[in-house]
Amino acid sequence: MTTVDEHLAAVLDQITPVREVTLPLAQAHGLVLTQDVTSPVDLPRFANSAMDGYAVRAADVAGASPESPKLVPVAGDIPAGDGEGHTLGEGMTWRIMTGAPMPEEADAIVKVEDTDGHSHEVLISASVEPGTHVRRAGEDVRAGERILSAGSRIGPAQVAVLASAGVAEVTVRDAVRVVVLSTGDELVPVGEPVGPGQIHDSNGPMLAALVRAAGHYTTHVGHLPDDEKSIKKELDHHLTSADLVITSGGVSKGAYDAVKAVLTGAGSMEFTEVDMQPGKPQGFGLLGRRKVPVFTLPGNPVSVLVSFEVFVRPALARLSEQRYEQVTVPAVVLSGWTSPAGRQQYHRVRLLRDVSGAYAAEPAGGPGSHLVAGLAVADGLAIVPAEESEVLTGSQVQVLPLRPLWEIEAELAQESATDQDGAEGAGSEAGRPRGRHRGAS
Ligand SMILES: Nc1nc2c(c(=O)[nH]1)N[C@H]1C(S)=C(S)[C@@H](COP(=O)(O)OP(=O)(O)OC[C@H]3O[C@@H](n4cnc5c(N)ncnc54)[C@H](O)[C@@H]3O)O[C@H]1N2
Numbered sequence: 001m002t003t004v005d006e007h008l009a010a011v012l013d014q015i016t017p018v019r020e021v022t023l024p025l026a027q028a029h030g031l032v033l034t035q036d037v038t039s040p041v042d043l044p045r046f047a048n049s050a051m052d053g054y055a056v057r058a059a060d061v062a063g064a065s066p067e068s069p070k071l072v073p074v075a076g077d078i079p080a081g082d083g084e085g086h087t088l089g090e091g092m093t094w095r096i097m098t099g100a101p102m103p104e105e106a107d108a109i110v111k112v113e114d115t116d117g118h119s120h121e122v123l124i125s126a127s128v129e130p131g132t133h134v135r136r137a138g139e140d141v142r143a144g145e146r147i148l149s150a151g152s153r154i155g156p157a158q159v160a161v162l163a164s165a166g167v168a169e170v171t172v173r174d175a176v177r178v179v180v181l182s183t184g185d186e187l188v189p190v191g192e193p194v195g196p197g198q199i200h201d202s203n204g205p206m207l208a209a210l211v212r213a214a215g216h217y218t219t220h221v222g223h224l225p226d227d228e229k230s231i232k233k234e235l236d237h238h239l240t241s242a243d244l245v246i247t248s249g250g251v252s253k254g255a256y257d258a259v260k261a262v263l264t265g266a267g268s269m270e271f272t273e274v275d276m277q278p279g280k281p282q283g284f285g286l287l288g289r290r291k292v293p294v295f296t297l298p299g300n301p302v303s304v305l306v307s308f309e310v311f312v313r314p315a316l317a318r319l320s321e322q323r324y325e326q327v328t329v330p331a332v333v334l335s336g337w338t339s340p341a342g343r344q345q346y347h348r349v350r351l352l353r354d355v356s357g358a359y360a361a362e363p364a365g366g367p368g369s370h371l372v373a374g375l376a377v378a379d380g381l382a383i384v385p386a387e388e389s390e391v392l393t394g395s396q397v398q399v400l401p402l403r404p405l406w407e408i409e410a411e412l413a414q415e416s417a418t419d420q421d422g423a424e425g426a427g428s429e430a431g432r433p434r435g436r437h438r439g440a441s
């Protein structure tokens with residue numbers, strides 16, 4: 001048997017990042033830069049006003065105050081986008097808007113609140129230091145300066161700096177093109193009627209959603225029959241264009257586990273029993289001329305989700321050169337459970353709050369790998385080390401969140417508020433955890 005860490009290391013060892021591409025900025029969101037980017041221009045590009053107000057020479061309004069305001073003639077208006085290139089005459093002012101270019105010779109802005117706002121002759125009732133409310137050219141970035149380093153992931157703020165600098169194209173690690181294939185003759189696509197003994201394919205849509213949520217895209221979500229010749233043909237076809245293939249089902253010990261039969265001995269494929277629960281039967285290898293990484297995940301839906309979180313997500317990160325580190329949160333166990341000896345368990349849990357405000361965890365549904373309803377209400381996977389066979393009530397576990405923490409937090413806050421409202425009228429139960437108690441009463 002192989003440990004989870006050993007299997008993950010063996011997978012990641014074989015993965016190299018996908019191709020570099022140059023893309024329009026609008027298509028690069030979420031991808032990782034493969035080259036440093038320098039700004040071709042100063043940012044701000046030109047000195048401009050930080051306030052709606054009046055551009056002045058600070059010396060001209062020295063001593064101005066509400067008690068002794070200065071009356072200054074206004075040369076005109078400078079709106080944002082004005083490209084005329086104005087100059088400020090001595091003893092004059094220009095009415096100016098936020099973002100508009102500073103007129104030559106002006107060195108400060110008096111904001112409109114410190115004036116009577118007049119458009120021809122303005123009463124200025126405050127003095128200003130040179131530089132007040134002026135955004136200097138290049139104060140943010142100098143032309144030629146690096147604005148982003150290779151390896152940075154392009155999020156919204158990175159899009160903003162690139163767009164500001166006029167960088168219309170960037171060279172990045174391309175998005176990963178994923179093919180998802182469900183196997184098994186019992187499967188019918190959702191939307192089509194199921195016959196006796198048949199079930200709807202849920203792994204395919206779930207894997208497609210997982211891939212999309214991780215920032216990549218599926219180029220094909222389909223089905224492989226339990227027939228070796230068809231599997232081979234279909235796989236060969238996808239290996240010509242996919243960057244990653246994920247199959248589910250057909251890798252255990254069944255007489256019809258055809259995926260395993262076809263792929264045993266192909267490329268660098270290895271079928272392994274990993275010391276984990278669920279997710280024990282795993283296959284991985286590089287296939288075809290393009291050495292495409294292929295995951296063959298076990299068919300049970302919960303096993304698929306756990307395998308994705310533990311092996312596929314880190315592999316997708318490596319393919320796209322994104323940084324990834326598994327992050328868990330500690331939680332106190334509200335009601336304990338058992339764990340199979342010698343296997344690292346990933347137990348579906350809901351997160352609640354205990355009385356001290358820390359996270360608490362309670363099992364979400366039973367342990368069977370086919371139980372999708374419990375999976376759908378789970379907030380995370382409690383990771384129980386292989387050497388532990390029992391998780392005691394009151395002990396601490398590490399939980400891998402399955403949803404963003406901010407979403408879980410928002411739900412807990414909302415439920416806690418609802419509880420407090422209810423508690424005022426009905427009287428609160430002593431010792432009950434605060435926040436969420438789904439299914440507890
Ligand atoms: N004799 C043994 N039997 C099994 C063992 C074992 O060690 N010895 N391991 C069990 C474990 S653990 C798992 S996990 C499964 C893995 O089996 P396969 O990968 O071969 O998957 P299948 O047999 O094709 O399917 C398992 C289960 O999942 C359902 N399934 C499959 N694909 C989908 C799908 N796309 N959508 C929804 N449900 C799906 C399928 O109908 C089966 O019920 O093997 C155990 N057996």
Ligand code: MOO
Nearest residue numbers: 278279280303369
């Ligand atoms: O290992 Mo299987 O994946 O328990 O359900």
